[in-house]
Amino acid sequence: MLTAFRDVLRRTARTLGLEPALHLAGVRAAWPDVVGPALAAAASPRALRGHRLLVDAEHPLAAQEIRLREEEILERLRERFPDAGLRQIRVAVRGRGAGDERGGG
Numbered sequence: 852m853l854t855a856f857r858d859v860l861r862r863t864a865r866t867l868g869l870e871p872a873l874h875l876a877g878v879r880a881a882w883p884d885v886v887g888p889a890l891a892a893a894a895s896p897r898a899l900r901g902h903r904l905l906v907d908a909e910h911p912l913a914a915q916e917i918r919l920r921e922e923e924i925l926e927r928l929r930e931r932f933p934d935a936g937l938r939q940i941r942v943a944v945r946g947r948g949a950g951d952e953r954g955g956g
Contacts, residue, residue: 903940906942
């Protein structure tokens, strides 16, 4: 029986502890489609910590939009990356007005 190359990569990444990095790379690539180009230009995924996606926003308005749309964004990301186990988005404002870091939901 043939094994899909994707499955071999996934198992290898899991074995080497690289799976979170692969999930993050996928989330970053899908981000503009998930949140839209305008919001993607103002906020970007920084890291995955357990079941939490850490996002950097350039300004408070972008951070607020992500917080308000958290469930929608998570649902769309879970559809694309079910193995990532995403449950929460945490947004930090890193541009002007930096220092604001609050969890969503």
